[in-house]
Amino acid sequence: MADLFNRPIAVLGAGSFGTALAILLARNGNQTILWGRDSAQVKQISLNGENQRYLPGVKLPEKLQVTADFNQAVANAFDILVVTPSYAFSETLQQIRQIKQKQDDLRIIWACKGLEPETSEFLDTRVIEILGENCPKAVLSGPTFAKELAVGSPTAITLGADDGNFASDLSQRLVNDTFRVYLSSDLKGVQFGGAFKNIVAIGAGIADGLGFGANARTALITRGLAEMMRMGEKLGGRKETFTGMAGLGDLILTCTDDQSRNRRFGLAIGKGATIEKAANEIGQVVEGVRNTKEVKHLAEMHGVDMPICQAIYGILYLDQDPKQVARQLLTRTLKVEGD
Ligand SMILES: NC(=O)C1=CN([C@@H]2O[C@H](COP(=O)(O)OP(=O)(O)OC[C@H]3O[C@@H](n4cnc5c(N)ncnc54)[C@H](OP(=O)(O)O)[C@@H]3O)[C@@H](O)[C@H]2O)C=CC1
Numbered sequence: 001m002a003d004l005f006n007r008p009i010a011v012l013g014a015g016s017f018g019t020a021l022a023i024l025l026a027r028n029g030n031q032t033i034l035w036g037r038d039s040a041q042v043k044q045i046s047l048n049g050e051n052q053r054y055l056p057g058v059k060l061p062e063k064l065q066v067t068a069d070f071n072q073a074v075a076n077a078f079d080i081l082v083v084t085p086s087y088a089f090s091e092t093l094q095q096i097r098q099i100k101q102k103q104d105d106l107r108i109i110w111a112c113k114g115l116e117p118e119t120s121e122f123l124d125t126r127v128i129e130i131l132g133e134n135c136p137k138a139v140l141s142g143p144t145f146a147k148e149l150a151v152g153s154p155t156a157i158t159l160g161a162d163d164g165n166f167a168s169d170l171s172q173r174l175v176n177d178t179f180r181v182y183l184s185s186d187l188k189g190v191q192f193g194g195a196f197k198n199i200v201a202i203g204a205g206i207a208d209g210l211g212f213g214a215n216a217r218t219a220l221i222t223r224g225l226a227e228m229m230r231m232g233e234k235l236g237g238r239k240e241t242f243t244g245m246a247g248l249g250d251l252i253l254t255c256t257d258d259q260s261r262n263r264r265f266g267l268a269i270g271k272g273a274t275i276e277k278a279a280n281e282i283g284q285v286v287e288g289v290r291n292t293k294e295v296k297h298l299a300e301m302h303g304v305d306m307p308i309c310q311a312i313y314g315i316l317y318l319d320q321d322p323k324q325v326a327r328q329l330l331t332r333t334l335k336v337e338g339d
């Protein structure tokens, strides 16, 4: 165990969640290095012992190293945790590959919630394409607001992994008496849950922004879960994943709590803001905007009915009126529950 904790883990992406996970890992005794792309910001983080832009009010453990030097972060890392927005995942893997060309002991974990833009590929597919079949892969997903995690509020998450040793090592690195992981081998389900819940959170925000009540929000969560399962199982995901932390757990969290940026983005749209204004006001990544396009593409490819995704797509990409879209959703042909 001491050996594992002395083997460096690099966290790539010094936004809210990368910083929170790096804090957790360093507090747990892992030799941790956090990389951010903006050298001025990294300098500030080092000087203040705090990421004031993305995680104000939380002090970094002294042992947590912070750098803007990608090579320094990656070259000696035994495990690499990528926490950039999903759209930057592939370019980050390409950069890793340039540095780790000759090493076959590379292990990759990511906490990004999304798919590859344009192609809608799963991120584990991108790992295989860029780093090869043999690279052990893991993904973290579930109801985890960065700030609550960073201050040590009780939190549970799903850790999906395709390699038993890697899953075991990561569990040891991550867990403590306030942070718990549930293990899964269902990488596809864990990833799909994380991407799709962002879309429903935008929908719940729009509904609340329009002044609808708890009934509408709850209907969206419930039918959002049905839609997640319909598409997710088609993609190879398992039912228990979608009723677990990375599915229902994250749906409830982000559809009901205003810490969610996807929900807040939806709230602003529901109140009449333009997409640009809503996104600018958040000032952090709102993955659901891209996820809506990515998942709509998947639905079309696989011929799966996804009315909530379609509705959000209409609002975000076709300039449809949110109230009209809600009416269309409600007046669709009646269905049998479970279909
Ligand atoms: N925040 C949360 O509570 C949670 C977030 N997640 C997921 O984690 C991922 C990261 O989100 P989060 O940390 O919240 O996002 P933030 O918006 O808080 O931070 C994004 C970070 O990524 C950096 N970044 C942006 N583009 C690139 C790039 N091309 N290459 C390298 N770094 C880049 C930004 O740098 P810069 O400042 O220079 O723009 C910033 O440091 C998302 O997929 C999100 O869904 C998952 C669970 C919880």
Ligand SMILES: O=C(CO)COP(=O)(O)O
Residues within 6 Å of the ligand: 113, 142, 143, 144, 145, 146, 198, 201, 250, 253, 254, 259, 260, 261, 262, 263, 285, 286, 287
């Ligand atoms: O995924 C999250 C919590 O689990 C964070 O949600 P937002 O990206 O909507 O803020």
